[in-house]
Amino acid sequence: MRRLETIDFSILWEGFKPYPFALYTSTEVCLEDKVIPWDTRFMGCTAISYEGSYLAIWNVEMDGVEENVANRDQLVMGIVHEMFHAFQQENNEKRFPMDLVGLNYPDDERNYGLKYVENQILARACREESKQVKQELFSQFYSIRKERERILGDIITYEYRLETVEGIAEYVGLLALKQLDKDQYEERLEDYCKKLETYNALQQDIRRISYFCGPVILTIAKACDLSFWHVLKDEGRPVFQIIGDKVQSEESVSVGYDEMLIQEVVKENRLAKSYQIDAFFKEKAREAIEGRYAISGYDPMNMFKLGNQVYCKNFICVTPLGKEESMMLMGPIVLEMDQDEVKKIYK
Structure with a gap:
């Protein structure tokens, strides 16, 4: 892909380099030098x-990626994002998100x-031209974030790891897009800001x-001269903490928001999840597989938990406890959980 070859990877992230990539559909995989039949190694957009x-790897048929396939520069951005995941894996990144905890x-x-x-606040700070105002807004953001740490406890680490692993990959992809087309880069960044300031189900x-959040945080930090580059294999802190250690903020913060709006979206989300699970069981009689299994592979973007049930839209891999060989089940699938173990599989 010629557009990809024009990118200077050295200025995206020190030490980052291009990796081989594949585009695939449900029937075939296009590698650099050959086309092979699709198999279960190729799932999702990842490395x-x-x-x-x-x-x-990039699934050109996946929901939500059609625009990236039609627009070559956006496609290159996506591929660079996944290449960065390859870079993370090769460099023994330790901060991958704990998706099963995140459920x-x-x-x-x-x-x-x-x-x-x-x-x-992040959206405002990203658009702000004054460096001083950016810094003031970023300090406000940091204070609120620390308050949320007190509310959530350890599970907020799930967010921090997402902003680190996915946020840096997306940020690097954005910088690649900036090299290809600055207007598209600015449009994409503005789109992220609009997503951050619009309250809907995405916010939850x-x-x-x-x-x-991740790439916007890094964009602001860069504009404020807050360094966050690090050697991946040597760092255990999430990128928010790396940046936050350099930010001066207030000990406590008092902010207001529309409580009714928040409550309404929480209720709507629960109802939507409940409806999806109910529709799954009403569609047809479902076979129940009983046993004790560990979840060993999953599509984190297309699964959710409600009560003790986990809905998996696309696929799930489970491994019988005490065994090594896993089995892949194509979705939709509903798992009935007992703590962290699967006790029933409905398909």
């Missing part, structure tokens, strides 16, 4: 270990309200919203 090295992220309305205020989808 995988392939024939002794790391390979960035238990609480519906705490105070936390959601503060996070929305936080996101609005912590995994998805982190894809936008």
